[in-house]
Amino acid sequence: MSVITSVRTADIRFPTSADLDGSDAMNPDPDYSAAYVVISTDSGDELEGHAFAFTIGRGNDVQVMAIEAVAQCVLGRDVEALLADMGATWSLLNSDSQLRWLGPEKGVIHMAAGAVINALWDLKAKRAGLPLWQLLSRLSPEEIADLIDFRYLTDALTRSEAVEILTRAVPSRGQREEALLVDGYPAYTTSPGWLGYSDEKLARLCAEAIAEGYPQIKLKVGSNVDDDRRRLAIAREVCGDGFPLAIDANQRWDVDTAIEWITALEEFDLAWVEEPTSPDDVLGHAAIARGVHPIRIATGEHAHNRVMFKQFIQAGGMHVVQIDAARVGGVNENIAIILLAAKYGLPICPHAGGVGLCEAVQHLAMFDFVAVSGDATGRMIEYVDHLHEHFVSPTRVVRGRYLAPMSPGASTEMRASTLHQYAWRELRVATTEG
């Protein structure tokens, strides 16, 4: 028997606020950061699981400490048993009733559980010698269903419904896996649209994005409606009629304001409107969706767990399902959300950017394509060209498409030099030796 001998954490922060990269109406000066975790064993294979929770700077130390608290649940345990039943392992990480009180299932304690389970997924995939998307896509429908905690979901999705959806996709998995290996998966870009950029930079970056082959561009909005109209007009002129232009308000509006503001922008033929109001406001999103019909509402990057996604979908407040690899409880909970979306016929278009979110979430979108929805129509993964150089196996986007990652693991391992150079504080270590 081999056991988990150490859970190392690191507080990694990149000084991105200096360039206004990533600036939007709610987050004017993010310093993209990772509350990073490395899980080691005594199995002798020298493989480690790497993952992180994503934050935007201050408080990353709190997130690191939450990871350390949650990781106590697995330290010293039999690693083969943990990796063999990742559904039970997810429950283990989420079932300490004292830690649960800090959420429940939300905020730093839930993101911590997500980071730890994702590190275990990275380890499991490395052990299997497969990229995570391929590992997941080759599990049986029952094995996939076993990963999901159906508590609080059964009024919208039962285990047997999940198995049925997954089973339908089985016969054609192989051809989609092949298609991914040849063609990759669609990306869209938010790089041109940050609020801090000048009109000239916006126009230039839109033209570049189109030249690079991106099928959609997203602009940040919500600070000033006249600015938004001017910037959308520029983007529309550069991109041409019919080109998909989405906007992202980053939670800026109240419900009535959202309806007015979006209506004032509707002439620009919006592909979707993202995060129009509080990410907690299911009923608000549904009211906005009715008020601006047929414009589609996209949200999810701040929806904190499967219960929130369930409700957004039930209420008709989420037409585009924007999963995030590091907000909810990791791979397992995202699989539950992907299956919810599949049941209700909604597209998964993951949130990415930040640091490492593109690397992590590409596996989930590709798993969705191969093993769940079986369809990439209208689906795409956000892409922001930031900080990829810090990863051992960085995301590769070519002509507007994510290439299928082929390295074993979850692509969530940072380079040792990055961990050294961007450590905000000293590495902390918890070991079985105490």
Place this chain on the structure above:
Amino acid sequence: MSVITSVRTADIRFPTSADLDGSDAMNPDPDYSAAYVVISTDSGDELEGHAFAFTIGRGNDVQVMAIEAVAQCVLGRDVEALLADMGATWSLLNSDSQLRWLGPEKGVIHMAAGAVINALWDLKAKRAGLPLWQLLSRLSPEEIADLIDFRYLTDALTRSEAVEILTRAVPSRGQREEALLVDGYPAYTTSPGWLGYSDEKLARLCAEAIAEGYPQIKLKVGSNVDDDRRRLAIAREVCGDGFPLAIDANQRWDVDTAIEWITALEEFDLAWVEEPTSPDDVLGHAAIARGVHPIRIATGEHAHNRVMFKQFIQAGGMHVVQIDAARVGGVNENIAIILLAAKYGLPICPHAGGVGLCEAVQHLAMFDFVAVSGDATGRMIEYVDHLHEHFVSPTRVVRGRYLAPMSPGASTEMRASTLHQYAWRELRVATTEG
């Protein structure tokens, strides 16, 4: 000008799990804990603000660290300015965009903001020489409205509606303040109903509670329906027909299970059913409410902010509004929630128990009575007879009623000997000197 010179924190844990006090279906072994904060100034008056976030043990250190992160926003600032505009101070504590990402407005980072603003309220009330409920109840309607962040609320409650509700209560404030000073405020008790107790202990404690004058008793349920029926039958027999008996499922059920289970208990004439499912599931609570009509649904102790309360009320999933003093963003956000409840004609019946929650929340219920709803009919504060001896000005409940606290402050200051004896780790200190 005097400034905030230090924010001290302490990790205080009581070993309550040893006695099964506080055991319920989701929280079998809580160690009631306080992530405690003390704010000091250089004003020379020797007054300090004391408050806490409540947790149930492990992870209390994470909560403490979150408080330290949020408190940086006020350290070194002009204390008179902070206390003079507590609405602006609340916004300051919640507006650091980097820290906000850790929620937003949920989990440990939001509870941390609540603890810090509550410590400032304690300081402000001590400076005024008034108990907090009286300080709040003597503010003008406009001053009270200034405390509230109406962002994300305006589709349910506008500032002018809030002022209107508050203004209606003004002429009769004096008589209600007097009534409180004479009669106190109704309490109900959960002490007899913990899951870990034997049938004999349940019967004995029910009889004692009635003898002590409590107008309502609450039982924990949700582990086994036959046990629940047996325990409810005992309680009903001891308490007699017509006596209000509420039950609390502590998030145990899925939506359909909740409807079945509650229906199986309906013959016991339930005063309310508390937390039937996930505290995030607004639509689920609404479906359960429809399914068990006319039995009332109570929830709120884990609803993480005003946006959640807004939706529960809009959807008809919350008939009894159970504010908690230490879950949302403190006094300010609870005032927003109290006004939402008033607009929709719903009673405030605060969650309490744990450690210090009775002490803290009594001020909010009494403020509601004097300055908002003007009505105590069907309203009562939970009471659990635990750990009050650790407070400088403990809650006093006599013949089933909370006596109005009269000591200046928010009743949230623990005794120095308790802070010394139950400190889980060393006191940490952050000061302006570095």
